Amino acid sequence: MRKGMVVALTAMLAAVAPQAQTGSADAARRRNLDQVLDLYVRDGLVYYRALKSDRRLLDGYVSALAGASPPSAPRAEQVAFWLNAYNALVLRTVIDAYPIARRSSDYPDRSVRQIPGAFEGRKHQVAGRSLTLDQIEQTILPGFADPRVFLALGRGALGSGRLRSEAFDPERLERQLTEVAAECVSHAQCATIDRAANKMAVSSVFSWRSKEFSAAYSDKAPPAFGTRSPIERAVLAFVDPMLTLIERNFLARNEFSVEFSRFDWTLNDLTGRGGR
Numbered sequence: 001m002r003k004g005m006v007v008a009l010t011a012m013l014a015a016v017a018p019q020a021q022t023g024s025a026d027a028a029r030r031r032n033l034d035q036v037l038d039l040y041v042r043d044g045l046v047y048y049r050a051l052k053s054d055r056r057l058l059d060g061y062v063s064a065l066a067g068a069s070p071p072s073a074p075r076a077e078q079v080a081f082w083l084n085a086y087n088a089l090v091l092r093t094v095i096d097a098y099p100i101a102r103r104s105s106d107y108p109d110r111s112v113r114q115i116p117g118a119f120e121g122r123k124h125q126v127a128g129r130s131l132t133l134d135q136i137e138q139t140i141l142p143g144f145a146d147p148r149v150f151l152a153l154g155r156g157a158l159g160s161g162r163l164r165s166e167a168f169d170p171e172r173l174e175r176q177l178t179e180v181a182a183e184c185v186s187h188a189q190c191a192t193i194d195r196a197a198n199k200m201a202v203s204s205v206f207s208w209r210s211k212e213f214s215a216a217y218s219d220k221a222p223p224a225f226g227t228r229s230p231i232e233r234a235v236l237a238f239v240d241p242m243l244t245l246i247e248r249n250f251l252a253r254n255e256f257s258v259e260f261s262r263f264d265w266t267l268n269d270l271t272g273r274g275g276r
Contacts, residue, residue: 026068026070026073026077026080026081029061029064029065029068030080030084030169032057032060032061033057033058033061033084033088033167034167035057036051036058036061036088036091037164037165037166038165038166039051039054041163041164041165042165042270043162044161044162044163044164044268045268045269045270046091046094046156046163046270048094048095048098048267048269048270048271049098049099049271050271051091051095052095052098055092055095058088058091058092059092061088062088062089062092062124065085065088065089065124065125065126066125066126066127066128067128068085068126068127069127069128070082070127071127074170075144076170076171077170078144079144079146079149079170079173080167080168080169080170080173082140082141082149083141083149083152083153083168084168085136086133086136086137086141086154087153087163089124089126089133089136090153090154090155090156091154091156093112093115093118093122093133093156094115094156094267097115100112100114100115100267101114102114108264108265108266108267110267110269111157111265112155112156112157112265112267113157113265117132118133118156119132119133119134119155120133120134137150137153142209142212145212145216146177147209147212147213147216147217148177148178148180148181149177150205150208150209150212151180151181151190151203151205152164152168152176152177152180154268156267156268157263157264157265157266157267157268158189158264158265158266158267158268159189159204159261159263159264159266160189160205160268161180161183161184161187161190161205162180162183162187163268164176181238181242182242184203184238184239184242185243186242189203189261189264190203191203191239192261193247193250193251193256195250198255198256198257199256199258199259200235200251200256200257200258200259201258201259201260201261202235202239202258202259202260202261203260203261203263204260204262204263205263206231206234206235206238206260207231207260210230210231210234213234213235213238214231214233214234217233217234217235217237217238218230218231218233218234218237219233219237220237221233221234221236221237221240222236222237222240222252225254228258232258235258236251236258
């Protein structure tokens with residue numbers, strides 16, 4: 001009897017050990033990224049010039065991503081891992097090309113979009129796979145069925161969600177994503193209600209990821225918005241908890257238009273703005 005219990009306990013510990021090692025390794029990597037974000041990110045803007053001159057921790061974090069194994073980790077660890085990986089890869093993509101040369105009149109000067117293939121072409125080694133930034137956003141993140149993650153991506157642009165000065169942490173992930181959602185409504189690039197113009201302007205991110213936002217939020221909109229499109233209902237349900245009473249009463253009349261703003265690809269660079 002006792003021998004059987006020992007065997008069972010040994011087997012259980014053997015099964016748990018790899019997950020514990022994975023979590024420990026990810027925590028160690030995350031501490032390095034935390035230091036980078038704490039040092040070089042302020043209110044969503046980045047000291048890119050300073051980061052390029054002191055890139056050791058960031059390069060170490062990105063290099064370690066290749067050997068990570070998030071599929072065996074709990075869901076919160078997986079979400080935090082992929083958000084952190086994406087944001088770190090964007091930072092390295094920018095500093096590799098910084099200062100960014102102008103190549104196209106389609107985007108602002110020094111935009112991350114001026115870097116050839118920044119999102120759709122450049123491959124990164126992550127968790128044993130070769131992935132572009134677009135592939136992480138379009139094929140991996142949708143699997144978590146939480147569209148808030150798309151607002152947590154720092155795309156190296158003013159139009160994206162505010163890049164945090166801390167890494168995403170599995171133990172605080174829900175609180176962090178709740179803050180991401182709340183920040184959206186207070187950030188003019190994300191959502192703006194213009195009562196004088198009788199419209200609500202929202203980020204293009206909602207239209208880019210309309211499938212995910214509609215699936216998660218469209219059925220939560222008030223019945224009064226039932227004739228609106230699924231993505232409009234989803235946007236209205238998403239922003240509702242963060243609205244003021246005046247804004248909520250304005251929307252309740254249901255006489256406004258919803259517009260998806262042109263995404264601002266201006267580089268989120270703090271260098272030269274009183275920064276380093």
